[in-house]
Amino acid sequence: MHDIRAIRENPAAFDAALARRGDAAGSSEILALDEARRAKIQESEAAQAAQNKAAKEIGAAKAKGDTETFERLRGEVAAKKAEVAALQVEAKELDAKQTDILARIANLPADDVPDGADEDDNVEVNRWGTPPTLGFAAKEHFEIAGVSASMDFETAAKTSGARFVFLKGGVARIHRALAQFMVDTHVDENGLTEVQTPVLVRDEAMYGTDKLPKFGEDSYQTTNGWWLVPTSEVTLTYSVAGDVLEASDLPIRMTAHTQCFRSEAGSAGRDTSGMLRQHQFEKVEMVSITPPDEWDAEQKRMLRCAEGLLEKLGVPYRTVVLCTGEMGFGARRTYDIEAWLPGQDAYREISSVSTTGAFQARRMNARFRPAEGGKPDFVHSLNGSGLAVGRCLIAVLENRPTTGRLGETARGAGALSQKQTDPDGQW
Numbered sequence: 001m002h003d004i005r006a007i008r009e010n011p012a013a014f015d016a017a018l019a020r021r022g023d024a025a026g027s028s029e030i031l032a033l034d035e036a037r038r039a040k041i042q043e044s045e046a047a048q049a050a051q052n053k054a055a056k057e058i059g060a061a062k063a064k065g066d067t068e069t070f071e072r073l074r075g076e077v078a079a080k081k082a083e084v085a086a087l088q089v090e091a092k093e094l095d096a097k098q099t100d101i102l103a104r105i106a107n108l109p110a111d112d113v114p115d116g117a118d119e120d121d122n123v124e125v126n127r128w129g130t131p132p133t134l135g136f137a138a139k140e141h142f143e144i145a146g147v148s149a150s151m152d153f154e155t156a157a158k159t160s161g162a163r164f165v166f167l168k169g170g171v172a173r174i175h176r177a178l179a180q181f182m183v184d185t186h187v188d189e190n191g192l193t194e195v196q197t198p199v200l201v202r203d204e205a206m207y208g209t210d211k212l213p214k215f216g217e218d219s220y221q222t223t224n225g226w227w228l229v230p231t232s233e234v235t236l237t238y239s240v241a242g243d244v245l246e247a248s249d250l251p252i253r254m255t256a257h258t259q260c261f262r263s264e265a266g267s268a269g270r271d272t273s274g275m276l277r278q279h280q281f282e283k284v285e286m287v288s289i290t291p292p293d294e295w296d297a298e299q300k301r302m303l304r305c306a307e308g309l310l311e312k313l314g315v316p317y318r319t320v321v322l323c324t325g326e327m328g329f330g331a332r333r334t335y336d337i338e339a340w341l342p343g344q345d346a347y348r349e350i351s352s353v354s355t356t357g358a359f360q361a362r363r364m365n366a367r368f369r370p371a372e373g374g375k376p377d378f379v380h381s382l383n384g385s386g387l388a389v390g391r392c393l394i395a396v397l398e399n400r401p402t403t404g405r406l407g408e409t410a411r412g413a414g415a416l417s418q419k420q421t422d423p424d425g426q427w
Contacts, residue, residue: 001363002102004034017108020115020324030101037094044087051080103207104214107359109324110333116323122336123323128307129316131340132399140343141394142274147171151275162272163264163279174396175282179257179389182284182309186386190305192255192286197235199259200226205238208364210330210356220261228261233383236287241364245289245379247371251298252289255386257282275390276348282389288382291368292358295380299355302384303335306351309387315395316340318347332357337387339395350391353384 007014007027015026054076061069114123142151150171156164167175186192206212206227211219211234220228229235236254245252260283271277286305290298303319310317322334331354338347358378361367367376 001099001359002105002108003358003362004030004098004102007031008034014108018105020109020113021106021327022117022325023106025105030098033094033098033101037091037098040087040091040094044084044091047080047083047087051077051084054080100213103363106327106329107210107332107356109327110355113327113333114321114323117325118323119326121323122320122326124318124320125335126307126319127317128311129314129340131316132342134342138342138345138398140274140341141397143343144397147397153275160279163277165275165278171393171397175389175393178392178396179282179284181312182386182389182392183255183257185309185312186255186284186286186305190253190308192253192305195232195236195239195254195256197229197232197239197256197258199229199232199235199261201229201234201238202226204241204364205234208241209234209237209360210363214329218263220263229258230262231260231283231383231385232256232258232285233287236285237289237360237381237383238364240289240366240379243366244376245366245368247291247368250289250291250368250379251294254287255284256287257284257389274394276394278390284386284389286353286384286386289366290380290382291370292377292380295355295357295382298380299333299335299353299382299384302382302386303337303353306337306353306384306386309392310337310339310350310395313392313396315392315399317350328352328354330354330356330359332359339391340399341395342398348391350395351385351387353382355380355382 002014007030011027011031018026054073058070058073058077061073114121116122142148142153150168152166152168153164155166183194187194200222203212203225206216206219211227211230219230222228235258236256239254240252260281262279262281264277264279275281286302288298288302307317307319317337317339319335319337322331322336327334334352334354336349337351337353339350340346341348357380360381361378366379366381368379369376
């Protein structure tokens with residue numbers, strides 16, 4: 001959510017920043033509504049003052065026995081009372097309209113975010129590892145002979161429809177081990193607090209984390225009004241909603257491993273084969289809550305937490321900073337980590353690490369008391385995948401080394417040998 005006072009004070013800067021995201025609407029409609037809303041409030045206050053004045057004069061007229069004046073003033077009070085009520089309703093309606101418009105405008109990009117329209121304009125900032133030379137035509141994860149029998153899309157389609165999967169046997173164990181490895185690394189090495197959260201949330205949690213009102217079609221809602229979380233960013237971030245934290249409480253660093261649910265609205269025909277894009281998937285999420293002056297360092301720390309997981313697993317990757325046209329709605333700056341997938345001969349996203357500034361905090365009224373005193377200020381919230389478990393599984397399967405044991409890398413998660421023995425991918 002944007003601060004109307006900041007827009008009012010510097011509309012040109014707001015318009016210029018919004019234009020970098022390709023939004024030409026600007027501040028004009030917002031400021032017109034704001035002016036009309038404030039005018040109604042002033043009219044209401046003036047009418048209320050006149051009502052109060054007339055109410056005081058009624059008593060004096062009654063004490064003097066001035067019936068004519070008493071009746072006239074009583075009529076004025078009734079009329080002013082009705083006028084005040086009507087003006088307050090109009091002001092409330094204008095306020096709701098202004099709030100709704102503000103809630104649908106994307107966050108403003110940080111100054112150092114590169115301008116651009118699409119993924120071709122993203123800027124690579126890091127690259128690690130060398131894509132393996134396999135010596136044969138690479139196969140996608142679902143085509144590998146030692147994997148395909150344990151990655152059952154037909155049974156999933158029978159029970160749930162397209163974009164679901166049954167994982168079985170060793171593949172299911174690797175998937176589970178990867179999630180455990182991620183959580184353990186975040187807790188034991190990266191200093192995050194593990195949290196088990198619900199996957200069903202109320203409207204307020206989705207709204208507070210900028211998933212509503214604009215993107216309701218991207219998520220699933222139950223018949224009694226709960227939403228299935230698209231990611232535990234929602235629950236972890238909203239856990240501080242309405243709080244006034246002490247400066248000594250910050251930063252708060254959390255991680256959670258949950259099921260995630262996305263309708264994939266608008267992605268028809270994209271990544272329909274395999275388990276790259278599913279309606280139900282698992283993710284280990286990272287969320288940080290910080291003071292306003294620590295967001296940059298915190299985002300880069302979170303980025304290293306995610307990158308470090310891929311390095312431990314030996315998966316080549318590259319990191320890009322997203323251009324203005326590629327960033328998500330609530331982000332001020334986003335880094336994407338893209339793992340190398342031999343089967344696609346391409347790098348594909350496996351993690352996004354974003355800072356939202358005070359965008360979410362203002363929506364959910366999450367604040368802190370500065371150590372030096374003064375009025376409470378909004379915290380900054382950051383979120384990042386650490387990592388998407390299914391996509392990490394794909395990357396591990398397709399980049400299977402000629403030697404090595406994933407179980408050793410995953411620190412006791414299981415003896416998951418993945419030695420390549422022939423071009424058909426038998427394990």
